[in-house]
Amino acid sequence: MNEPERWKKIVEILNKRQFATVKDLTEILDSSPATVRRDIAKLHETGRVRKVFGGIALAGGAAPEHTPAKPFEANRLIHIDKKEAIAAEAEKLCQDGDSIIVLGGTSCFLFARRLAGRGIKICTNSMPLAACLFEQSACHLTVVGGELHREPGILYSPDTPAPGFYASRLFIGAQGINGSGLLESHPGVVRAVNALQEQADEVVVLADSSKFAIKARHISLPLSRISTLITDAGITDEDADMLRGAGIDVVIAPTPAPDE
Known part of the structure; x- marks a missing residue:
């Protein structure tokens, strides 16, 4: 050629x-x-x-019609101000002594990195997050086993049992969101979410407002499984009403102005 x-x-x-x-x-x-x-x-x-x-x-x-998922590294600097603001709001939900599960994705990475110096037990399937917490914190860390899926940066194998780790909350991102639930393109991400959501009482979604315009092929979680969604002020009234109609608590993270 x-x-x-x-x-x-x-x-x-x-x-x-x-x-x-x-x-x-x-x-x-x-x-x-x-x-x-x-x-x-x-x-x-x-x-x-x-x-x-x-x-x-x-x-x-x-x-x-369907947008492919970008690799973890490709997402790290996209909408960074909004993701940092969302991470700060998510941190407010955590108290020392909590046990939480944090799944892969850049918003979740930024959130969990804020917990590095706190007395919180964290379980994750994110290789980038596990490496970061190994280097920068002394928190109690549980890493889910399995094969490394490099683009989303997660560990998952269908024959690996779920860890014996139970959490008050599971924090999760999404490639896209619509009235059916959280959307993903990578089937391994979907299977990993399905396995780990069983280990937590509540599900908290960290998703900037751009996610509501993205389509993907697979539903990773229905809206009925979500307790709280933290996003930014760019969310439309229609999307916010859709979430609240499904019984989800919508939290709007204030994004600093460029000169602040």
């Missing part, structure tokens, strides 16, 4: 998927990582695509 053919194929892929990693393109194009990176750099210069954390995205264009 020559360069023009690869470029055409890359744009076709992004029209369908909106985001792709170098590994994705290497496999699809049957090209070396070096060749793919050169193609990405040249396409970026033309303005047809843009380089983002973890891969490449289409410059503009309509979103596909």
Whole structure:
């Protein structure tokens, strides 16, 4: 496949998927990582695509019916101010001595990192969070076993039993949210959520307002399982009413102004 053919194929892929990693393109194009990176750099210069954390995205264009999940690293700096504000509100729900489960995702990562110096027991399936807490805290940490799924950064294997860890609250993010519940593209994430939500009394969702515009294929949790959802002021009245109609306590995290 020559360069023009690869470029055409890359744009076709992004029209369908909106985001792709170098590994994705290497496999699809049957090209070396070096060749793919050169193609990405040249396409970026033309303005047809843009380089983002973890891969490449289409410059503009309509979103596909289902949006693929971005890797953990690609999400770390997206809507960071809103996620930090949501994490601060979530911290208020925790008291020293609590036992909580914190699942994968960047909002949950930012939240749990705030608990590093507190006397709280944390169970997680997030490899980035486990590594962070190992390095930066002395909290009681339980890590769920299983294979590492690198893009979402979680540990999960279907034959690994759930840990003997029971929590007052499970904190969870979501790729998308609609009237059916929390949405995810990665089936491993869905199965991991289903297993661990059985270990907690309440479920608290940490989700910035952009999540309500994202579609994904799988329902990880129905709205009926959620007690509280913490988001930002960008949530629409329609989405807030949908959540409250399902019996969910909606908490709006104040986001600091840029000059504050």
